[in-house]
Amino acid sequence: MKFMVIVKATPESEAxxxxxxxLLTQMGRYNEELAKAGVMLAGEGLYASAQGARVRFDGDKRSVIDGPFAETKELIAGYWLFxxxxxxxAVEWVKRCPNPDGGQSEIEIRQVYEFGACGxxxxxxxxxxxxxxxxxxxARQ
Incomplete structure (x- = not known):
């Protein structure tokens, strides 16, 4: 089973x-553990939302909203694919992760639809x- 492990943004990461x-050293050790165990398929940090954009769909219309975006607690600062x-x-692996913020933080785990799961x-x-x-x-990898 594949899982997207989502690291939530903080005011600091958004800044x-x-x-x-x-923390980078701790995360490096954690990533090595994940890779050695065959759990980590991918994982990277993301730039702040100020350097991103959203495309809003309304029927056939498209509009672009440039970052930054409000509600930091709803934004993503990084991810892994397990x-x-x-x-x-997956939960047990995430519980071993260094705290990304040091204080209160949250990591979300969501199962990925795999090939053929649409029935x-x-x-x-x-x-x-x-x-x-x-x-x-x-072929491109």
Missing amino acids: GQMPSAE QTASLQE GELTPELLEQQQRIAEQIT
Whole structure:
């Protein structure tokens, strides 16, 4: 099972403040543990929302909203992509993570829909298309 592990933003991360050398060292050790265990598929930090944008959809209309965005607690500062046998295993790995903020912080874990999980909605043509896309991605890595 794949899980997106979402590190929530803080006022400091939204201000562009980089983590301390100590936290980066701790996170590096944690990432090495994840990689050695075969759990970590990907993971990176994100720039503050001031350097991002949102595209809002309203029917056929599209509008672009430039950052920064309000409600820091709803923003994402970084992520991991885990491969584990269960949600509980992902939770156990996240509980071992260094505290990203030092004070109160939160990391969210969400299961990723995997290939073929859409059931009857996925026609043979759509399955074939998804397979081609996966092959193209793999070829570029």
